[in-house]
Amino acid sequence: xxxxxxxxxxxxxxxxxxxxxxxxxxxxxxxxxxxxxxxxxxxxxxxxxxxxxxxxxxxxxxxxxxxxxxxxxxxxxxxxxxxxxxxxxxxxxxxxxxxxxxxxxxxxxxxxxxxxxxxxxxxxxxxxxxxxxxxxxxxxxxxxxxxxxxxxxxxxxxxxxxxxxxxxxxxxxxxxxxxxxxxxxxxxxxxxx
Amino acid sequence: xxxxxxxxxxxxxxxxxxxxxxxxxxxxxxxxxxxxxxxxxxxxxxxxxxxxxxxxxxxxxxxxxxxxxxxxxxxxxxxxxxxxxxxxxxxxxxxxxxxxxxxxxxxxxxxxxxxxxxxxxxxxxxxxxxxxxxxxxxxxxxxxxxxxxxxxxxxxxxxxxxxxxxxxxxxxxxxxxxxxxxxxxxxxxxxxxxxxxxxxxxxxxxxxxxxxxxxxxxxxxxxxxxxxxxxxxxxxxxxxxxxxxxxxxxxxxxxxxxxxxxxxxxxxxxxxxxxxxxxxxxxxxxxxxxxxxxxxxxxxxxxxxxxxxxxxxxxxxxxxxxxxxxxxxxxxxxxxxxxxxxxxxxxxxxxxxxxxxxxxxxxxxxxxxxxxxxxxxxxxxxxxx
Numbered sequence: 001x002x003x004x005x006x007x008x009x010x011x012x013x014x015x016x017x018x019x020x021x022x023x024x025x026x027x028x029x030x031x032x033x034x035x036x037x038x039x040x041x042x043x044x045x046x047x048x049x050x051x052x053x054x055x056x057x058x059x060x061x062x063x064x065x066x067x068x069x070x071x072x073x074x075x076x077x078x079x080x081x082x083x084x085x086x087x088x089x090x091x092x093x094x095x096x097x098x099x100x101x102x103x104x105x106x107x108x109x110x111x112x113x114x115x116x117x118x119x120x121x122x123x124x125x126x127x128x129x130x131x132x133x134x135x136x137x138x139x140x141x142x143x144x145x146x147x148x149x150x151x152x153x154x155x156x157x158x159x160x161x162x163x164x165x166x167x168x169x170x171x172x173x174x175x176x177x178x179x180x181x182x183x184x185x186x187x188x189x190x191x192x193x
Numbered sequence: 194x195x196x197x198x199x200x201x202x203x204x205x206x207x208x209x210x211x212x213x214x215x216x217x218x219x220x221x222x223x224x225x226x227x228x229x230x231x232x233x234x235x236x237x238x239x240x241x242x243x244x245x246x247x248x249x250x251x252x253x254x255x256x257x258x259x260x261x262x263x264x265x266x267x268x269x270x271x272x273x274x275x276x277x278x279x280x281x282x283x284x285x286x287x288x289x290x291x292x293x294x295x296x297x298x299x300x301x302x303x304x305x306x307x308x309x310x311x312x313x314x315x316x317x318x319x320x321x322x323x324x325x326x327x328x329x330x331x332x333x334x335x336x337x338x339x340x341x342x343x344x345x346x347x348x349x350x351x352x353x354x355x356x357x358x359x360x361x362x363x364x365x366x367x368x369x370x371x372x373x374x375x376x377x378x379x380x381x382x383x384x385x386x387x388x389x390x391x392x393x394x395x396x397x398x399x400x401x402x403x404x405x406x407x408x409x410x411x412x413x414x415x416x417x418x419x420x421x422x423x424x425x426x427x428x429x430x431x432x433x434x435x436x437x438x439x440x441x442x443x444x445x446x447x448x449x450x451x452x453x454x455x456x457x458x459x460x461x462x463x464x465x466x467x468x469x470x471x472x473x474x475x476x477x478x479x480x481x482x483x484x485x486x487x488x489x490x491x492x493x494x495x496x497x498x499x500x501x502x503x504x505x506x507x508x509x510x511x512x513x514x515x516x517x518x519x520x521x522x523x524x525x526x527x528x529x530x531x532x533x534x535x536x537x538x539x540x541x542x543x544x545x546x547x548x549x550x551x552x553x554x555x556x557x558x559x560x561x562x563x564x565x566x567x568x569x570x571x572x573x574x575x576x577x578x
Binding site: 039041047050051053054055057059060061062063070071072073076 | 506508527528531532534536537538539540541542543557560561564565567568571
């Protein structure tokens, strides 16, 4: 069981309606349906991943995230999930506004660009960092936005989103000490202020 | 009923006919306000209806299709039904699990009542006396057949192109009779471009002197006009790329003739397709069915009506390179589904085959359809206890 999925599953309320933006092969939604009886809907851009979703019985729209949000009436979902997908989106403010329009709350999972390993690589070796949560070489990374845990918190303050919960994850478990230095990933539950 | 013939493992299926709206019963009321009766639908069934009667799948054929979707009529038949690699034992629409029904559309010419059928009032073929029918009328006729077969609620209605329109119409007309619909390479409404292409085909038929205002039965049919209409149709079913892959600029005889003979392979192919079509298709049916597609419009609140909560599940499939029913038209369907909070899946399959992809990209479609049906059957099983 992936630690990030476990953390998100702990946040999502039972019987909730969940929109997973960038749902990949549907593993999280399939689990949420089985364990928490959620009604899930995925949005995913990869055709192969769409097939895998359907094989798991997960309903999914084949589309990019921004167009995937279009058309849903306000408050269609209890939760929008953007796990490891927001850093691949160009217009982050628009997508989060839209996510918080169609859902009451959003769960955002992000890799930490300011992890100690990233900092050391950059400082001592002068190379673009590669870490367990940012595993790509600079030349073929799908990521277009690089943020730290502190960056995201400050972004939420600026945009007027309330952070209701934040969980920081390392390789094996929660990180409690200096998350902006030691967390590989952060998972935030946010709502409109 | 599908059965295995002892000498051959090829599934043999028997064409069947269902006639309704016969006197003293009232005729079938049509969207135009006219009535039609009696009405016969040619149909085929595969597999068995289970005890709970909740495993029936209705397959709707496209414009020029027929009820023969799978298997063989006779062991010596060369080709199986038109979607045999999708429908059959072990296939995505698995006839070992599902009771599959396919009928020829109202207005068609493959056994169902259409303009070439005999008008009981005159004892002669209807011709242009046949009333204009719509997709809604076709689905209304199918609903009578589904009643006749004792199916309270269909597990799924599935179809590509005009078959997809019928699937959508089922969701609109009989939401309580269908658990899921699978519209493939289709649209909520014909665009002006689609209407224009249909009209060119109709004009090709009607410009043929042999058409004789539809009164050609027992004489020479308008073969030239109908073949020309079909040639145009086939261009729209392919893509620029698939034509390049299939024909390139290859010559039939290795050299150009400096005449108007068929120099290029693509010309020969279109002529062959056109000439073959006139042997199996009625020109008046061509007019009536294309008109039905042009009238089709479930946009706005016509698909689901106002307020009603939608319990029908959807699997919408579209293809890159399909320029006859482009992706945006399937996205419009998805937009309506989102607005109404419908449990739905949408997939855009990479393909270079153009509109024909819905008959050719079987592997990808099967992955979606097989599992979507399994999940729908799960839900049906839970609800039916």
